[in-house]
Amino acid sequence: MLRILVLIIGLLLIGFITWWFFGKHAIATETASVADDIQQIDVNVNGGYSPERIVLKRGVPATLNFTRRDPSSCLDRVVFPDFGINRELPKGEQQSIQIDTSKAGEYQWACGMDMFHGKLIIK
Ligand SMILES: [Cu+2]
Numbered sequence: 285m286l287r288i289l290v291l292i293i294g295l296l297l298i299g300f301i302t303w304w305f306f307g308k309h310a311i312a313t314e315t316a317s318v319a320d321d322i323q324q325i326d327v328n329v330n331g332g333y334s335p336e337r338i339v340l341k342r343g344v345p346a347t348l349n350f351t352r353r354d355p356s357s358c359l360d361r362v363v364f365p366d367f368g369i370n371r372e373l374p375k376g377e378q379q380s381i382q383i384d385t386s387k388a389g390e391y392q393w394a395c396g397m398d399m400f401h402g403k404l405i406i407k
Pocket of ligand 1: 334357359395396397398399400
């Protein structure tokens with residue numbers, strides 16, 4: 285009886301771990317809105333980035349408006365290694381970051397410690 289119980293708990297644990305690591309977690313994806321030949325999108329920084337994935341149109345100048353609402357210093361910088369951008373995000377202040385959209389591709393961004401991530405998809 286006890287053996288069966290331990291077996292069931294073990295199987296449940298394995299199932300949970302598999303789901304946690306390999307399950308498809310929903311990722312918020314948003315497309316920047318284009319107006320007058322520029323595209324813009326607001327990114328809310330609070331316990332991570334929202335949206336976490338941004339689709340940009342290639343060749344259209346893009347501005348990402350980051351606003352940090354999270355009090356933790358973890359998110360007080362945002363880094364786009366592919367674009368050489370490392371910007372401070374003062375709390376409650378909107379920071380506009382210009383992105384060069386001339387090359388299509390997928391580009392990661394992260395907090396200053398590389399703990400929280402987001403992705404730009406230029407196409
Ligand atoms: Cu961090």
